[in-house]
Amino acid sequence: MLLYQLHELWRASLAPYAYWADAGAKMYASSDSWLSTLPGAQRTSAAFELMYRLGKEYEKPEFGIHQIDVEGVAIPVVERVALEKPFCRLLRFKRFHDQADGLARMKDDPTVLVVAPLSGHHATLLRDTVRTLLADHKVYITDWTDARMVPAAAGPFHLDDYVGYVQDFIRHISTDNLHVISVCQPTVPVLAAISLMAARGEPLPRSMTMMGGPIDTRESPTAVNNLATRQPLWWFENNVIHNVPANYPGAGRRVYPGFLQHLGFVAMNPERHSTSHWDFYQDLVKGDLSSAESHRKFYDEYNAVLDMPAEYYLDTIRVVFQDHLLPRGLWDVAGERVDPSKVTDCALLTIEGELDDISGQGQTRAAHKLCTGIPAADRQHLTAAGAGHYGIFSGRRWRTQVYPKVKAFIAAHAGPRASATATPPPKSAARKPARR
Incomplete structure (x- = not known):
């Protein structure tokens, strides 16, 4: 075509x-x-x-976060690449302070990994999320690469690979006082990544916050969900998947443009x-x-x-929207079964927007039914009144309704575990090649 x-x-x-x-x-x-x-x-x-x-x-926008205001004090911020992989860069927003006491306070702040969606828009859509979090946290974010800019020689990128990337980023940052926030689409691969790490006995982040994501799209299906189920998988492959033209580095790669x-x-x-x-x-x-x-x-x-890699897009349609493999307990990632009940030492906060027309009511909250190993005292849910999909992570309602809840939840579970170690993951944690 x-x-x-x-x-x-x-x-x-x-x-x-x-x-x-x-x-x-x-x-x-x-x-x-x-x-x-x-x-x-x-x-x-x-x-x-x-x-x-x-x-x-329209080119990819910049985050443009060079300074934040904390209690009337201007805090410089520098954006750095902490880790780079073919399909994603892990960015860190490094804060600086010229006062010793202020610098000491910032060093004790919890670390947050924001997993941005790979679903059309760039990670800069979460600019307001990052800027708000920086007042009280050390912040990293996944900055996904436009697939048309990734040479075909780098190979395909599957949903399994996405899960592996999240695990690699968590290990790179270290789980000591780490809190993971996933926004929309990545709630599914993030839950898979942490579940697999738990099953292997690896150290886990202190908490995971899931916002407006399709954990179980059988709950209150929206027009977006219905679109993904209206046609068989072959229809999507034949009608929305195309090859990148010769004028881009990724020439020949199959993508959803x-x-x-x-x-x-x-x-x-x-x-x-x-x-x-x-x-x-x-x-x-x-x-x-x-x-x-x-x-x-x-x-x-x-x-x-x-552009999204074709393999990842088609995997997501099948696994998340058509076959519902995660909530049914039937999802295997690189040969390992995803079992969220294995997670016992990572607190869970789910957030939904009252008026969300992309991820319906109950779709994100469904994570609580799966994470039965997490004590009830370490699990919370928030439905943001009057908030649509974007309102739960950007804008006034995010800053006044949602963020105070997120901040308090992270603070309640902050600090290193007494048993935390810096040992490398066991050999069984080595990621197997994703299915092609």
């Missing part, structure tokens, strides 16, 4: 018009340009900018997006630059998408 190649041709042909529209918007808006004095210049500039934003290519995912996102709420773009045009005409800038920031993130 040549759909990806045709999309690249269309994108390349559209690029000159997008640049022309960008130049037109600036010329009709700049006070230094005589064009800005013409009648209707503001409307012309607004129309050009809208045209530009509808036609431009980002542009198709983006079309799916927009198709879920086409009227809302149309209204949003019209409002953006009206804000520019009225001179409401604050609202216009909010629109730019949202769509700079929303329109930036990545």
Whole structure:
């Protein structure tokens, strides 16, 4: 199928018009340009900018977290690559303090690994999550690589490999006072990773927080869940999987292209997006630059998408949405059975949004039915009132409703275990090659 190649041709042909529209918007808006004095210049500039934003290519955004404010004190933050693998980088946001007492307090803060979703958008979608956590925690995050940028020689990437990556990151950071937060899609592989580590007798993180994830999509299925079950697996492989064109490092790799995912996102709420773009045009005409800038920031993130490895995407459709292997106790990862009941020494917090239309009510909470080995005193659940899917990890409700609960839960289970050791994992923990 040549759909990806045709999309690249269309994108390349559209690029000159997008640049022309960008130049037109600036010329009709700049006070230094005589064009800005013409009648209707503001409307012309607004129309050009809208045209530009509808036609431009959206690159991966930056996290852009260079400083946080803690009790009125500005704390510098430096983003570093802690570990790099072919399909993901483990990033650390290192905080600095110029006062000895402040530095000592930060050294005692719990460590958090945020496992970002590999489901279309970049990890920067969790920018607000990271920024908020940094006030009280040392923070790492998984920064998944756009599959079209991974050479085909690196091999395929399966859901089993995702589980292995999570385990490798946990071991690299060390489980001493480590707390894992998984947002949406990674709740499933994170639970698998920790369950397998528990079964092998490896040290575990102090807690795991699961937010809006599809642990058991048989509970309150949403339109997204129904879409994944409406067609057989072969339909997805034949209709949404394409080869990366020759102009990318990953040429020839089979992927679920980002542009198709983006079309799916927009198709879920086409009227809302149309209204949003019209409002953006009206804000520019009225001179409401604050609202216009909010629109730019949202769509700079929303329109930036990545290609997913085909093997991983198809595995997820089958394992999570069609066969429900995790809640049925039938999931084998690289030949090992995933048994969440083996987890006994890792506290569990599940979080759902009251109005979540992606992961329905009960889908994340289902983890409690599986993690029967965790004492009831170490298990909690929160349903965020009035919050949709994105509201549980970003925005006002995340900061005022959800984060205080997360912070308190981590604090309650913080600190090293008395029996914690720095011994390497047993030989049985060596990951077997994923099934191809």
